[in-house]
Amino acid sequence: MGIGEKKPLALFTQIEEMVEWLASFGKSQSNGVTRQLYSKEWQAAQQAVEKRMEEAGLRAYYDDVGNLFGRLAGRQENASTILTGSHIDTVIDGGKYDGAYGIIASLIAVEYLYKHYGLPRKNIEVVSLCEEEGSRFPMTYWGSGSIAGIKSFADIQDLKDANGMPFVEAMRQAGFGQGKYPQPRRDDLDCFIELHIEQGEVLEREGKSIGVVSHIVGQRRYNVTVIGESNHAGTTPMGWRKDAMHTAAELIQVLMQRAKETSPELVTTVGQMSVEPNISNVIPRKVTFSMDIRHSDEQVLFEFCEAVCKEFKLITSKHHTEFSIYNWMNEKPVKMCERLNKISESILGREGIPFKKMTSGAGHDSQVFGQFCPTSLLFVPSHKGISHSPYEFTRTEDLEKGIQLLIKVLYELAY
Numbered sequence: 525m526g527i528g529e530k531k532p533l534a535l536f537t538q539i540e541e542m543v544e545w546l547a548s549f550g551k552s553q554s555n556g557v558t559r560q561l562y563s564k565e566w567q568a569a570q571q572a573v574e575k576r577m578e579e580a581g582l583r584a585y586y587d588d589v590g591n592l593f594g595r596l597a598g599r600q601e602n603a604s605t606i607l608t609g610s611h612i613d614t615v616i617d618g619g620k621y622d623g624a625y626g627i628i629a630s631l632i633a634v635e636y637l638y639k640h641y642g643l644p645r646k647n648i649e650v651v652s653l654c655e656e657e658g659s660r661f662p663m664t665y666w667g668s669g670s671i672a673g674i675k676s677f678a679d680i681q682d683l684k685d686a687n688g689m690p691f692v693e694a695m696r697q698a699g700f701g702q703g704k705y706p707q708p709r710r711d712d713l714d715c716f717i718e719l720h721i722e723q724g725e726v727l728e729r730e731g732k733s734i735g736v737v738s739h740i741v742g743q744r745r746y747n748v749t750v751i752g753e754s755n756h757a758g759t760t761p762m763g764w765r766k767d768a769m770h771t772a773a774e775l776i777q778v779l780m781q782r783a784k785e786t787s788p789e790l791v792t793t794v795g796q797m798s799v800e801p802n803i804s805n806v807i808p809r810k811v812t813f814s815m816d817i818r819h820s821d822e823q824v825l826f827e828f829c830e831a832v833c834k835e836f837k838l839i840t841s842k843h844h845t846e847f848s849i850y851n852w853m854n855e856k857p858v859k860m861c862e863r864l865n866k867i868s869e870s871i872l873g874r875e876g877i878p879f880k881k882m883t884s885g886a887g888h889d890s891q892v893f894g895q896f897c898p899t900s901l902l903f904v905p906s907h908k909g910i911s912h913s914p915y916e917f918t919r920t921e922d923l924e925k926g927i928q929l930l931i932k933v934l935y936e937l938a939y
């Protein structure tokens with residue numbers, strides 16, 4: 525029996541209710557959500573999801589870092605596991621959809637499949653990942669990284685939050701990290717599927733309902749320091765100056781221009797700058813600024829950064845200043861699974877749902893899973909691209925299209 529033969533479920537009300545339900549754990553004064561790793565709000569949300577999993581007929585269990593799973597065991601002996609879900613933690617005063625939507629969608633989809641088709645061949649597990657954002661401790665992807673075995677307790681030993689609370693102590697107080705639960709590392713995963721809001725406005729602007737992500741972009745981050753000479757703003761003729769700010773301004777201008785010329789997909793941002801001595805009537809001696817550069821092709825990223833660096837040298841010497849550059853982050857692009865993406869694309873094509881093959885400019889748990897097992901990341905539109913904000917919004921009909929797709933993908937993979 526094909527899945528199209530069942531009458532479509534009216535998911536609308538259920539989705540809206542569940543979005544509000546999950547957002548009620550950690551609701552902020554501005555109607556946003558603050559649910560930081562191992563906090564009271566975080567614990568309440570995980571417990572609520574756990575209860576919801578059990579009600580849906582799934583076997584709920586935690587691992588030792590606090591990832592929560594709802595398992596629908598497959599009929600096949602020694603079946604592998606299809607994992608689907610997203611992260612439960614939020615940034616401070618974040619929105620109702622980032623992370624939460626992936627969990628809600630997976631819960632609804634698996635409950636629907638179980639109700640209509642019984643037990644699958646393969647195991648399906650809904651996952652509510654404990655941490656992705658890095659908004660409490662200086663650590664991102666703690667949940668997915670622990671499952672993939674690229675993060676371990678050694679990585680968190682010395683970490684503290686802004687109030688001085690050690691990571692290990694916060695984890696212990698929430699009941700984890702003491703060997704009470706199974707170790708997080710998994711070796712039975714068939715694949716991971718994550719439904720997430722786009723957090724950009726490409727889908728909305730182009731009138732597409734679903735984004736099928738081919739790559740999560742690579743990111744390089746640098747600090748650039750320009751050294752000149754401080755001097756009097758009134759008595760130093762323009763030609764005699766070693767003005768670190770004038771140099772920095774030209775470097776940034778060139779950086780932006782080259783980015784536009786290189787590829788429509790390449791993005792670069794200078795979001796941080798410091799000036800010394802930072803006085804209005806003194807020529808700046810030192811300017812430091814950040815560079816964030818992203819693209820889905822490692823080669824393009826590499827060549828762009830090399831070329832920009834060369835040009836920076838020429839410009840700084842023209843201005844009789846000096847510069848240094850420090851590369852402190854270098855994350856490679858991660859490719860999503862083509863086979864899984866094709867399944868989504870053919871379902872969407874068959875049903876006439878407008879979709880876009882795209883890259884993700886933001887990081888997600890899928891970039892960790894993508895290096896570990898076949899992974900598919902699917903986007904639904906974000907209104908005006910607003911995210912990490914109480915104003916984050918996706919229309920329920922778009923949320924529903926994502927869930928309908930997930931139901932069908934899981935059906936093809938697991939039944």
Ligand SMILES: [Zn+2]
Nearest residue numbers: 611622623656
């Ligand atoms: Zn997210």
